[in-house]
Amino acid sequence: MPARAADHIRQNLEQAILTGSYVDGLRLDELRLAEQFEVSRTPIREALQMLAATGLVDLIPRRGAFVRHPSFVELVEMFEVMAELECLCGRLAARRLTDTHLVDLKAAESGCVSALEVGDTDAYYRANERFHNLLYQASGNGFLTGEANRLHKRLQPFRRLQLRVRGRMVQSMDEHKAILLALEAGDAETTGRLLRDHVAIQGEKFHDLMAGFHGQSLGQSLGQSLGQSLGQPLGEPEEKPEDPLNGRPVNRVAGQAG
Template sequence: MATTTTTPPRVNLSDKIREALEEEIISGKLYAGCSIDEQELMERFEVSRTPAREAIQQLATAGLVEMVPRHGAVVATLSLTEYVAMLEMLTELEGLAARLSARRMPAALRRDLQASFQACETAAAKDDSVAYEEANRWFHQTIYDGSLNEVLARQLRQMRLRMRHPQRSLFDRPNRVRNSLAEHQDIMKAILDGDEDAADRHMCRHISSGGNVYVDAVARGSVPRG
């Protein structure tokens, strides 16, 4: 009897490198203005020049990397004007995601939403801003997934990634974690209750208040620009 063999899926090397660099941008390991060296990527990931270059080009297309003459690729800096413009878009899209989640979030994701909120509570109780930022990311990602709209979810993920450095600094501000947790509770309750209008309203208020904390802090010079 003939045996059939299954060919393992081909690994896209440029995607693998891009995803690794995105995680480093999210974590802050790669900060605004940090150089990304093509040769270093080739050695680190044991790849040829082509996938390393393609990964950098993908990041540039997403607005995460800038090509600077005589310096090559560097992690993009987000100006305050750009941040405010993106914040306006993010507020409306996050509100839509919350509204859609209130309408159709599946049971499994409803449980994930509660679990992510509990993770936020635990981090807040420990006054751990790093852990809270990760739990916050989980909370919002669950709402993106719960919208059951992949186009919307993908757009929100890209925007969050682009705004990641400023967003990370929010939770070091006085009372921001406590306020964020209370806002999360309102959002979660509205979604679980199926109250679309309240979910949209609470989410928009949450995103606006968090963004304004950062904008005010930059205006006072108490945090660096992204």
């Protein structure tokens, strides 16, 4: 569908970074990627420029492009902002809610219930994601919707992670129900507060979960936890000299045949 190779590559790399298959600090070699995608360096470079502009990679002049995962502190900070954005979405949605949106939200909610009954984590996550996206839209603020979705996408793998905490899915769904009730009642403040707490809890649960992984980089933990390590040679994690500029490991290189 995308007319341009650069766009296709961009999406592809973005996914690889967000899912954690490209670990933090990984160097994105233009030539190797060009071989891998069977194009010249030109569209690769354009994709990298776009990723750099959105902060998914660091682009160091004459050095190369390096995958940039959020640090643990940064993730907590991101959850803090996400909570506030969702809070705003909730407050606005409570005031501006249309019948269509309410119907859709309830549908997404029942999708969560079904998934939970079957015990399908992935399905639950998809329905959950749909619920939140609908909520953003229900805010009636297109810009806010865009920003919320953008941040949501970046937190996606980590939100997914926290759902693995025992009993979290049930708790999460209860929170959704309460949110729906407040929404339907048109209670802006309650809706906002519930949503803020809902996301804040996600941040905390994620925090709990990560306590067991200390010492490892987030990217590594992600890769392990999600069981994804494509595109990466899993062999000896050769010595990682620090990048003099930002203190990140730089030795590994993406795009190898492995």
